[in-house]
Amino acid sequence: MADDPKNGSAAEQDALDLDFETMELKVGPSHPATHGTVRIQLKLDGERIVWSEVEVGYLHRGFEKECESGLYYQAFPYTDRLNYVSPMINNVGYALAVEKLFGVEVPPRCQYLRTIASEVSRMSDHFTCLGACALELGAFTAFLYGVEARELVWDIHDEMCGARVTCNYVRIGGISADVGPEFKAFVDEKLAQIAKLRKDFEDLLLSNPIFIERMENTGLLPKEQLIALGVTGPLLRAAGVPYDVRRAQPYLVYDKIDWDVPIGERGDNMDRFLIRINELNQSTRIIQQCVEQLPDGPVDLNDPHVRLAGKGRVYNKMEELIAQFKLVTEGPKPPVGEVYQAVEGGNGELGFYVVSDGSGSPYKLRARSPSFSNTAALTPMIQGQMLADVIPTFDMINMIGGECDR
Amino acid sequence: MAEEQKPAEAAEAPAPSGPASPILKRLVDGFGDKILSTHEFRGDATAIVDRGALIDVCKLLRDDPELAFDFLMDVTAVDYIGRVPRFEVVYHFYSLAKNHRVRIKVPLEEGDPKIPSVASLWPSADWLERETWDMYGVKFEGHPNLKRIYLYEEFEGHPLRKDYPKEKRQPLIGPGAVHKIPENDDLTI
Numbered sequence: 001m002a003d004d005p006k007n008g009s010a011a012e013q014d015a016l017d018l019d020f021e022t023m024e025l026k027v028g029p030s031h032p033a034t035h036g037t038v039r040i041q042l043k044l045d046g047e048r049i050v051w052s053e054v055e056v057g058y059l060h061r062g063f064e065k066e067c068e069s070g071l072y073y074q075a076f077p078y079t080d081r082l083n084y085v086s087p088m089i090n091n092v093g094y095a096l097a098v099e100k101l102f103g104v105e106v107p108p109r110c111q112y113l114r115t116i117a118s119e120v121s122r123m124s125d126h127f128t129c130l131g132a133c134a135l136e137l138g139a140f141t142a143f144l145y146g147v148e149a150r151e152l153v154w155d156i157h158d159e160m161c162g163a164r165v166t167c168n169y170v171r172i173g174g175i176s177a178d179v180g181p182e183f184k185a186f187v188d189e190k191l192a193q194i195a196k197l198r199k200d201f202e203d204l205l206l207s208n209p210i211f212i213e214r215m216e217n218t219g220l221l222p223k224e225q226l227i228a229l230g231v232t233g234p235l236l237r238a239a240g241v242p243y244d245v246r247r248a249q250p251y252l253v254y255d256k257i258d259w260d261v262p263i264g265e266r267g268d269n270m271d272r273f274l275i276r277i278n279e280l281n282q283s284t285r286i287i288q289q290c291v292e293q294l295p296d297g298p299v300d301l302n303d304p305h306v307r308l309a310g311k312g313r314v315y316n317k318m319e320e321l322i323a324q325f326k327l328v329t330e331g332p333k334p335p336v337g338e339v340y341q342a343v344e345g346g347n348g349e350l351g352f353y354v355v356s357d358g359s360g361s362p363y364k365l366r367a368r369s370p371s372f373s374n375t376a377a378l379t380p381m382i383q384g385q386m387l388a389d390v391i392p393t394f395d396m397i398n399m400i401g402g403e404c405d406r
Numbered sequence: 407m408a409e410e411q412k413p414a415e416a417a418e419a420p421a422p423s424g425p426a427s428p429i430l431k432r433l434v435d436g437f438g439d440k441i442l443s444t445h446e447f448r449g450d451a452t453a454i455v456d457r458g459a460l461i462d463v464c465k466l467l468r469d470d471p472e473l474a475f476d477f478l479m480d481v482t483a484v485d486y487i488g489r490v491p492r493f494e495v496v497y498h499f500y501s502l503a504k505n506h507r508v509r510i511k512v513p514l515e516e517g518d519p520k521i522p523s524v525a526s527l528w529p530s531a532d533w534l535e536r537e538t539w540d541m542y543g544v545k546f547e548g549h550p551n552l553k554r555i556y557l558y559e560e561f562e563g564h565p566l567r568k569d570y571p572k573e574k575r576q577p578l579i580g581p582g583a584v585h586k587i588p589e590n591d592d593l594t595i
Contacts, residue, residue: 057556062572064541065565069572100448227476227502230530241502248505337447340498340509342479351498355484368480368498376533405556 022050025387029058033136033391036401038375040390047387052379056372059401067365071331072098073172075365080166082367083403085128086121086346088157090367090403091170096251097341097352098172101334102306108253110174110299115252116187116290117160117169118343119283123194124153125346125398126276126283133273133395134205137214142204149197152190159186172332173307174300184291191284198280205273215270219381219393223267229380230373233348235397238275239267245344257289272396306332331360338364345370347398371397371404427451429473429508436466442513452509454494457521460512464524467499467508475499475508478524481534483542487568492516495544497524514544523549541566 028039037058043051063082067075079094080087092114099106106114131146154164161169161176169176205211221231223239236243244261246254262278264271301307304323313320336358342351348370355364374397381393425431429451430444440459445452455463467475477500484494493514500507512521523546525531535546536555543564546552554561560579563570 057554060556062565065572103448225529228529230478230528230534232477243502338450338452338509339448340450340480340507349479349500351480353480353482353496353498364482364484366480366482366496372533372537373530376530 027390029055034394035132035136036399036404038399038401038404040378040394042387042390044387049382049385049387049390052382054375054378056375056399056401057405059405061402061406063367063406064365067362069361071360072334072362073331075362076170077166077168079367080168081402082369082406083125083346083350083371083400084165085400086125087165087167088117088121088169089125089343089345089350091168092118092252093341093343093345093350094352094365094367095170095172096343097339097354098332098334099306100339100341101337101354101356102172102332103335104173104301104303104306106174106301107298108295109178109297110301111252112290112294113160113175113179113299114170115254115257116287117175118252119286119290120153120156120160122346123280123283124150124157126280127153129346129395129398130201130273130276133392134201134211136391136395137211139205139208139211142201145197145201145204149194149201152194152197156187156190159183171300171307173303178299184294187287187291191287195284198277202277212270214388214392215268215273217266217268217270218385218389219269219272219396220267221377221381225380226267226377229377231348231377233345233370233374234272234275234279235267235374235377236348237262238264238271240265245342245349249342251341251343253290254286256293257286259286259289269392269396333358333360340368342368345403347371347374347400347403350403367403367406369403369406371400372406375399375404425451429506432470432473433463433466437463450509451507452511454511454513457512457514460510461522461524461527463510464497464527467510468527472504473508474501474503476502478528478530478534479507481524481531481538483538483544483566485542485566485568490515493519493542493544495521495538519543520545520547522547523552525549540564543567 022043022045025042025044026039028034029037039055041053042049063078067078075094076091079090082090127146127150131143134146135143157167158164160179161167223241226236226239232243240263242261242263247261259282262275264275304320308324308327309320314324334356336356338355340351340353342349350370351368353366354362357363378394378397382390425434425444427446430453433453434441434444437459440456442454442456467473478497479500480498482496484496486492491513495512495514497510514521521544523531523535525535533555535549536552538544539546539552540554540556541564558579561576
């Protein structure tokens with residue numbers, strides 16, 4: 001709470017204003033500053049927030065119900081639409097969970113490509129978050145730089161899977177398509193263009209006193225409280241807690257790559273902004289090393305009961321032919337059991353809890369989405385702050401409706 | 407489901423040697439038969455806990471320096487329709503200091519889907535328990551504000567229960583509800 005040295009603490013000011021009335025203000029669900037549909041109810045004393053409540057659910061589509069009624073492989077397009085700004089991370093997380101259920105591991109080339117896919121998606125997520133934040137604080141030009149960089153990121157998406165936004169790229173036991181021989185040159189060229197735009201984007205905003213003043217010392221919450229609220233991702237790292245699933249419990253090839261977990265000091269919106277800028281650098285480093293080290297070999301698991309065998313084998317081998325029919329019509333059948341697999345999403349820990357009853361459909365498929373827990377922290381973050389601070393704080397929480405409301 | 411899972415659970419129930427995971431060992435040592443069973447399928451340490459012992463188990467999970475579970479990552483439920491007990495509430499914990507995870511499951515009878523809230527121990531449970539109430543109709547006793555989070559108050563039923571039909575429609579509400587569904591419509595597409 002901002003205490004005014006001239007007029008005493010906020011509590012003292014309250015005591016002086018004996019006859020004050022609070023004003024109620026309702027922001028959203030369709031408001032230009034809530035990219036995503038969310039409703040924030042506020043009670044204001046002047047411009048200071050004395051009470052708030054966040055209502056989510058406007059984008060609830062019944063993700064779990066849909067997935068439970070389909071086969072395992074039919075859930076991929078739905079996972080695309082969880083965090084639709086970083087669809088490939090969701091694809092990867094779900095595929096890893098089902099593979100954990102099967103007890104299988106994909107070939108090294110696939111692991112590298114999935115790592116590249118995850119980091120490309122993370123860059124898309126961060127550019128969207130930072131660009132939208134700039135836009136909502138009035139920096140329209142910077143937003144255009146961010147979005148242009150995101151277009152280039154999506155060019156890499158396009159090169160990998162043929163789609164730009166909802167990519168449906170990963171498969172259980174593999175990926176939908178391998179990359180061509182010119183992939184490295186293509187990625188290097190795009191990354192160089194992105195790096196230039198990111199530099200311009202950063203310079204535009206970090207030399208802008210209005211932007212800095214609105215970001216610094218707003219949305220603060222001590223790290224103990226963030227942990228208790230289940231907040232993960234850039235928000236937690238900005239407060240100085242180096243928790244990143246990629247480092248704490250490595251999956252894919254993150255333990256073979258040289259990269260850093262950036263952490264902040266104060267945990268205000270400025271730190272959250274700088275952490276994301278830094279993570280863009282780290283993602284670039286990871287992608288560069290992955291395309292450099294990309295091993296040769298197959299991208300799909302050699303098990304016709306988990307991953308479709310190639311047409312050559314299906315047409316010439318009985319076992320593969322039977323398995324293809326069974327796989328398509330009945331779905332892959334993991335053993336009875338339950339697993340939880342966490343990956344580092346764009347905004348924090350993205351976990352998939354899958355329960356199998358031995359059939360071709362998931363008995364239960366739960367997505368632990370970072371946006372949901374992070375959005376729950378908005379109320380304590382803006383308590384006692386100014387109304388104008390809601391916008392940068394909400395931007396840095398980066399609530400993605402598809403993921404928060406499932 | 408029920409028939410298939412029972413032998414597996416029986417085989418994985420704590421044998422005289424006890425579970426391999428030190429987390430589960432500590433729980434079994436501390437709570438004895440309140441820990442109904444444990445298993446470590448694919449390396450995920452899981453304990454099935456009696457409802458009455460949930461709060462004590464959670465306090466130990468949070469406060470014991472060897473366990474130190476400071477994150478309640480997720481709360482959800484599973485509806486094993488046809489099985490007794492029908493519901494299971496599932497908690498996923500993570501410890502920052504120890505970098506380990508545990509899953510706690512609490513079985514609930516169909517006629518009595520109530521469980522003590524852990525929102526006083528981990529504030530993250532606030533929204534997660536509201537969501538579980540909304541989707542499965544499990545009542546969290548002692549929750550500060552147990553109301554629906556995704557759906558609206560007029561919504562009837564709990565959609566993630568297995569006996570809720572996927573195609574079922576409910577009448578639209580509010581001023582935007584221009585397409586009223588007739589009274590005799592069976593609300594299925």
